[in-house]
Amino acid sequence: xxxKSKKFLYAYLNSETPTGYEAEGQKIWLDYVKPxxxxxISDTYGTVVGVINPEAPxxxxxxxxxxxxxxFVNYITKEGYIHxxxxxxxxxxxxxxxxxxxxxxxxxxxxxxxxxxIHVREKREEGKMNVENVVLDCGANSDExxxxxxxxxxxxxxxxxxxxxxxxxxxxGRALDNxxxxxxxxxxxxxxxxxxxxxxFGLYVTNSVQEEIGLRGAEMxxxxxxxxxxxITDVTHDTTAPGYSKIKQGDIRLGEGPVLTYAPAVxxxxxxxxxxxxxxxxxxxxxxxxSRTTGTDTDAFAYSNEGVASAxxxxxxxxxxxxxxxxxxxxxxxxxxxxxxxxxQLPDGHDFRYIK
Numbered sequence: 024x025x026x027k028s029k030k031f032l033y034a035y036l037n038s039e040t041p042t043g044y045e046a047e048g049q050k051i052w053l054d055y056v057k058p059x060x061x062x063x064i065s066d067t068y069g070t071v072v073g074v075i076n077p078e079a080p081x082x083x084x085x086x087x088x089x090x091x092x093x094x095f096v097n098y099i100t101k102e103g104y105i106h107x108x109x110x111x112x113x114x115x116x117x118x119x120x121x122x123x124x125x126x127x128x129x130x131x132x133x134x135x136x137x138x139x140x141i142h143v144r145e146k147r148e149e150g151k152m153n154v155e156n157v158v159l160d161c162g163a164n165s166d167e168x169x170x171x172x173x174x175x176x177x178x179x180x181x182x183x184x185x186x187x188x189x190x191x192x193x194x195x196g197r198a199l200d201n202x203x204x205x206x207x208x209x210x211x212x213x214x215x216x217x218x219x220x221x222x223x224f225g226l227y228v229t230n231s232v233q234e235e236i237g238l239r240g241a242e243m244x245x246x247x248x249x250x251x252x253x254x255i256t257d258v259t260h261d262t263t264a265p266g267y268s269k270i271k272q273g274d275i276r277l278g279e280g281p282v283l284t285y286a287p288a289v290x291x292x293x294x295x296x297x298x299x300x301x302x303x304x305x306x307x308x309x310x311x312x313x314s315r316t317t318g319t320d321t322d323a324f325a326y327s328n329e330g331v332a333s334a335x336x337x338x339x340x341x342x343x344x345x346x347x348x349x350x351x352x353x354x355x356x357x358x359x360x361x362x363x364x365x366x367x368q369l370p371d372g373h374d375f376r377y378i379k
Contacts, residue, residue, distance in 0.1 A: 041093030059216035079225035087204025088234030094180035103163035111235030127173030134161035223371035241320035245327035259337035280307030
C-alpha cells in the first residue's frame with residue numbers, strides 16, 4: 024500500500040457514514056476514484072457508481088457497501104440524559120463507556136455512553152444492556168440544555184473511534200464492515216487505470232448505501248444498472264476468536280486469504296471462474312458455505328431484474344460490529360488482486376447460464 028492509498032484509506036475509514044447518512048464518506052470515495060473512471064452516477068439515496076467504458080453493452084459490477092451501524096437519538100429525559108435506538112445492527116453490549124459523536128446541524132457534539140460503577144451494581148443483572156438502560160450523557164443538566172446544543176430526536180450518533188494498525192499486520196477500527204470493501208474496489212479501479220487495462224465490457228464500481236438495514240441500496244442500484252454480472256465484496260467472521268463454533272460457522276482465519284462462498288445466490292459458474300483465477304495466479308483463498316442467503320448485497324443483485332450472475336468475495340474480520348474490527352492487510356491485498364485478475368481475464372459478453 025503506497026502513501027496515496029494509505030491516505031485515502033485513513034480518510035475514508037475515519038469518516039462517519041451511518042446508514043441513511045453516507046454522503047460524507049461517499050464524497051471522499053468519489054474524489055479518490057474520479058481519476059480512474061470515465062464517468063459516474065449516483066442515485067436518490069446516495070449510492071455512487073464509478074463507470075469505466077460506459078458505452079459497452081455488457082455490464083459488470085464490483086460492489087461494496089459504504090454504510091456503518093449507528094444510533095438514533097430517541098428520547099431526552101428532563102434531567103438531560105439521552106436514550107437511543109439502533110440504526111442497523113448496533114450492539115448494546117459494547118456501548119457502555121464508549122465515547123460518541125452526536126451529529127447535529129450545529130456540528131458534532133461529544134457524549135459518552137455512561138454506565139453505573141461496579142460498586143453500586145452488584146444486584147444488577149450483568150450483561151443485560153438494552154434500549155432502556157444504555158444512556159448517553161452529553162454533559163447537560165436538563166432537556167432544555169440538550170436541545171440548545173442542537174440535539175433532538177432523530178440525531179445520528181456514531182462511535183468516536185479512528186483507524187489504527189496493530190503488530191504491523193492488522194487494521195483495527197470501527198466500520199471496516201464494510202468501508203474496507205469500498206477501499207478495495209477503489210483500488211481495483213486504480214490498478215486497472217495504472218496498468219492501462221482496456222476492458223472489453225463496462226465496469227460499474229459500485230459503492231452502495233443502506234446494506235445494514237436490509238441490502239436496500241444494492242436493491243435500488245441493481246435495477247438501475249441492470250448488470251449481467253456482479254462480484255460483491257463484504258466481510259465475514261474469523262472463527263478462531265473466542266465465542267465462535269467452527270461446526271456452525273466454518274473455519275475462517277485472518278491471514279489465509281479472501282473467502283469464496285457457496286450459497287444459492289452465488290452462481291456456480293462465476294464461483295468456478297473465481298476459483299480458477301485464484302489458483303492460476305497463486306492467490307490464497309478460503310471457502311465458506313451459507314444456508315439460504317448470504318446476508319450480503321450478493322442476494323440483492325442475484326435476485327434483481329431477471330436474475331444476475333453473482334458471486335461473493337469476503338474479507339475475514341474479527342469482532343464484527345464493534346469499534347475494534349480487525350482485518351489482515353495481506354487479506355486486503357489478496358482480495359484486491361483476485362478481483363483485479365478476474366476482471367482482466369473475463370471475456371466480453373460471457374454467458375454464465377448452465378443451459379444455453
